[in-house]
Amino acid sequence: MTEPTLPAGVERHEFDGSTRLATRGEPVYGEPTDGEWRAWDPHRSKLGAMLELGMDTGLAGGETVLYLGAASGTTVSHVADFAGPTYAVEFAARPARDLLEAAESRPWLFPLLEDARKPETYAHVVEADVDVVVQDVATRGQARVALENARFLADDGRLLLAVKARSEDVTRDPEAVFDDVRAELADGYELLEDRRLDDYHTDHLGVVARPR
Numbered sequence: 382m383t384e385p386t387l388p389a390g391v392e393r394h395e396f397d398g399s400t401r402l403a404t405r406g407e408p409v410y411g412e413p414t415d416g417e418w419r420a421w422d423p424h425r426s427k428l429g430a431m432l433e434l435g436m437d438t439g440l441a442g443g444e445t446v447l448y449l450g451a452a453s454g455t456t457v458s459h460v461a462d463f464a465g466p467t468y469a470v471e472f473a474a475r476p477a478r479d480l481l482e483a484a485e486s487r488p489w490l491f492p493l494l495e496d497a498r499k500p501e502t503y504a505h506v507v508e509a510d511v512d513v514v515v516q517d518v519a520t521r522g523q524a525r526v527a528l529e530n531a532r533f534l535a536d537d538g539r540l541l542l543a544v545k546a547r548s549e550d551v552t553r554d555p556e557a558v559f560d561d562v563r564a565e566l567a568d569g570y571e572l573l574e575d576r577r578l579d580d581y582h583t584d585h586l587g588v589v590a591r592p593r
């Protein structure tokens with residue numbers, strides 16, 4: 382089986398003797414750089430882990446992206462380095478300050494201080510038919526958030542979702558949590574691939590899906 386190709390604008394570069402994913406842009410979280418390239422740390426990024434593990438994200442580069450749970454911009458800054466317009470939703474004010482800083486050198490990165498459970502609050506800003514929704518909210522009701530934001534996706538768009546089992550229920554077996562999330566997601570999405578991200582993020586599932 383051939384590995385899915387990386388999106389244009391994401392390359393493997395040598396940093397301190399090891400080959401790592403990288404994008405081209407201003408550093409954001411103290412990551413090592415090699416000229417214009419900065420390392421993308423899969424231990425700090427679920428999407429980075431999905432790419433590192435060879436999941437077929439469908440990303441080609443240049444996409445319009447809605448990113449839910451942007452926090453201080455670690456991952457979404459890499460996304461904005463290779464994607465097109467990137468709308469970054471985060472509801473906590475503290476990390477959003479760092480997110481605004483990451484956006485200063487990225488004209489295509491649009492931070493939105495909103496609640497991803499209330500898509501109507503940013504529907505007037507986010508353009509219709511985005512190519513990709515990336516979601517990493519690590520909060521209870523992760524499938525519900527993905528379903529509520531499906532309205533933004535183009536028919537052939539992709540949901541790239543990270544599910545944190547412990548955010549749903551700390552006491553349950555993660556596999557049982559993931560089964561429930563898969564079943565709920567099926568209300569609005571066709572699941573194309575899922576994979577445990579434990580090599581990088583304990584008890585997390587990476588999911589690639591498209592709207593039904």
Ligand SMILES: C[S@@+](CC[C@H](N)C(=O)[O-])C[C@H]1O[C@@H](n2cnc3c(N)ncnc32)[C@H](O)[C@@H]1O
Pocket residue numbers: 425426427449450451452453454455456457470471472473476495496497498517518519520
């Ligand atoms: C695991 S962190 C995200 C890390 C980030 N995706 C990265 O890789 O750089 C989860 C973030 O989702 C945010 N979040 C949780 N629920 C949210 C909601 N309903 N709306 C917007 N942001 C939310 C949290 O405030 C937190 O910053």
